[in-house]
Amino acid sequence: MSLREKGAITGVGETAYSRESGRSVLSLQLEASLKAIEDAGLKPSDIDGVIPYSGVVAEDFITNLGLPDLRFSAVTPLGGASCVAAVQCAVAAIAAGICNHVLIPVGRNGASGGRIGMRVQQMPQFRLVGEFEMPLGAIAPAQLYAPMARRHMELYGTTSRQLGEIAVSTRANAMLNGNAVMTKPMTIEDHQASRMISDPFRLFDCSLESDGSCAIVVSAAERARDLRKPPVVVMGVAEGHPDSPSVITQRPDMTRLGIAKAAPRAFEMAGVKHDDIDVAEIYDCFTYIVMCQLEDLGFCKKGEGGPFVESGAIRLGGKLPVNTHGGLLSQAHMVGMNHIAELVRQLRGEAGKAQVRDAEIGLVTGYGDMGDGSVAIMRRG
Amino acid sequence: MSATGTYNKLVPEPTPHSAPYWEGLNRRKLLLQKCRGCGEIRHYPRPMCPSCHSMEVEWVEASGRGVIHSWTITHHAFHPGVREDLPYTLATVDLEEGVRMLAQLRGVPDDKLRIGLPVRVEFETVKDGLTLPYLVPGEPA
Numbered sequence: 445m446s447l448r449e450k451g452a453i454t455g456v457g458e459t460a461y462s463r464e465s466g467r468s469v470l471s472l473q474l475e476a477s478l479k480a481i482e483d484a485g486l487k488p489s490d491i492d493g494v495i496p497y498s499g500v501v502a503e504d505f506i507t508n509l510g511l512p513d514l515r516f517s518a519v520t521p522l523g524g525a526s527c528v529a530a531v532q533c534a535v536a537a538i539a540a541g542i543c544n545h546v547l548i549p550v551g552r553n554g555a556s557g558g559r560i561g562m563r564v565q566q567m568p569q570f571r572l573v574g575e576f577e578m579p580l581g582a583i584a585p586a587q588l589y590a591p592m593a594r595r596h597m598e599l600y601g602t603t604s605r606q607l608g609e610i611a612v613s614t615r616a617n618a619m620l621n622g623n624a625v626m627t628k629p630m631t632i633e634d635h636q637a638s639r640m641i642s643d644p645f646r647l648f649d650c651s652l653e654s655d656g657s658c659a660i661v662v663s664a665a666e667r668a669r670d671l672r673k674p675p676v677v678v679m680g681v682a683e684g685h686p687d688s689p690s691v692i693t694q695r696p697d698m699t700r701l702g703i704a705k706a707a708p709r710a711f712e713m714a715g716v717k718h719d720d721i722d723v724a725e726i727y728d729c730f731t732y733i734v735m736c737q738l739e740d741l742g743f744c745k746k747g748e749g750g751p752f753v754e755s756g757a758i759r760l761g762g763k764l765p766v767n768t769h770g771g772l773l774s775q776a777h778m779v780g781m782n783h784i785a786e787l788v789r790q791l792r793g794e795a796g797k798a799q800v801r802d803a804e805i806g807l808v809t810g811y812g813d814m815g816d817g818s819v820a821i822m823r824r825g
Numbered sequence: 826m827s828a829t830g831t832y833n834k835l836v837p838e839p840t841p842h843s844a845p846y847w848e849g850l851n852r853r854k855l856l857l858q859k860c861r862g863c864g865e866i867r868h869y870p871r872p873m874c875p876s877c878h879s880m881e882v883e884w885v886e887a888s889g890r891g892v893i894h895s896w897t898i899t900h901h902a903f904h905p906g907v908r909e910d911l912p913y914t915l916a917t918v919d920l921e922e923g924v925r926m927l928a929q930l931r932g933v934p935d936d937k938l939r940i941g942l943p944v945r946v947e948f949e950t951v952k953d954g955l956t957l958p959y960l961v962p963g964e965p966a
């Protein structure tokens with residue numbers, strides 16, 4: 445059995461994104477969840493599956509939304525790859541006949557509730573790094589990921605300006621989005637002048653830390669057709685784990701992420717080719733991670749990500765518009781659920797000024813922890 | 826290293842699998858796990874050999890010689906304990922034994938950093954019972 449076209453995204457909901465919500469993570473997630481359920485044209489009592497992210501549990505949704513008969517709950521702990529992996533999990537549960545409408549919320553006080561860089565130490569999936577690298581001063585994701593980017597630069601001649609093109613293009617898209625934290629334009633010179641965090645990552649190569657919540661509803665494909673909005677059908681979805689998944693230092697090929705294993709599975713399941721993809725929302729915790737995924741997904745060859753982005757390919761109007769909402773770099777860090785929400789808007793034709801004309805098929809990715817990957821290919825239903 | 830005041834950096838919490846590694850550093854030796862089943866060397870310390878699934882290990886001393894695989898130069902203090910060290914270079918190194926390590930690299934100007942640069946391991950006792958490795962320029966093999 446394949447998961448192809450067994451599920452569809454039927455609802456998306458987002459709170460306002462900010463640096464200080466002044467509210468609990470649970471209340472943020474409940475607001476986004478209600479919006480997603482309403483967007484789908486469902487009632488909270490229709491929800492029979494929940495995949496919570498972190499800090500909250502399925503019971504919180506049963507209690508607050510008043511869910512009478514939750515039949516399925518699970519967690520997909522892949523860091524930033526969790527959201528798209530949760531779509532795979534939801535579609536699998538639906539295809540197995542366990543449930544019909546799965547709510548997937550994420551939410552965080554990522555800016556006001558404690559810095560993300562400091563929280564990493566406590567995460568169990570970072571245990572080896574915590575014992576063997578953090579005491580030596582390699583503490584935050586920026587430092588742990590930077591050697592991947594540096595090696596790519598040394599092997600392939602990739603430049604900081606090419607990474608900067610990703611930041612600049614993403615910021616330009618955020619300027620078109622009414623719910624983006626960053627609202628000032630950015631030039632390549634601004635990027636080059638931003639302070640060095642951990643070479644080669646400058647401040648503007650790094651994503652935001654944000655407060656807010658984003659939620660989606662994944663429904664059984666046959667039930668999705670009669671709901672309020674046109675369904676966005678999941679054609680193919682997969683997760684992939686890199687070699688040496690807990691420690692980048694020991695990875696045989698430091699320039700290859702888990703998504704390199706997932707991408708062929710997702711494309712084969714979807715039955716589409718790269719040229720069929722009209723728009724891509726690519727997880728962007730750091731600029732380099734976007735470039736590396738574009739290569740690992742097969743949109744360009746390994747090592748050609750720099751020239752690919754420099755050509756303008758990822759800009760709105762380019763060959764493959766990327767992160768049309770402003771991404772984690774400039775809209776908000778919502779663990780990539782905002783990427784799924786944006787792809788749904790694009791495929792419904794609801795993306796406003798950032799709308800890619802005639803977008804019919806799109807792709808969304810997640811990247812998490814030390815290189816876990818997830819990817820979904822979706823179409824307008 | 827801070828001779829005065831308390832040590833305020835992150836410290837490791839050794840496990841039964843890794844205790845010999847940390848004890849080795851205290852004796853200024855870089856010890857690696859070697860599988861008793863198939864002879865494969867692995868790093869970082871962990872319970873099982875992924876090739877033959879043996880959980881029996883012996884500890885072998887690494888030469889301490891290697892070459893740079895990649896690096897980052899950190900300019901931001903992600904923890905209060907590293908503020909005085911900024912900027913510092915963290916190098917990923919291919920050891921002669923076929924595994925990698927990561928440590929601070931000292932004594933190499935930023936513009937001399939390159940893949941393949943020979944380095945070797947040194948040791949410093951940073952507090953009672955805790956010795957950490959660091960890297961310095963090494964001789965070409």
Ligand SMILES: [Zn+2]
Nearest residue numbers: 860863874877
């Ligand atoms: Zn073995």
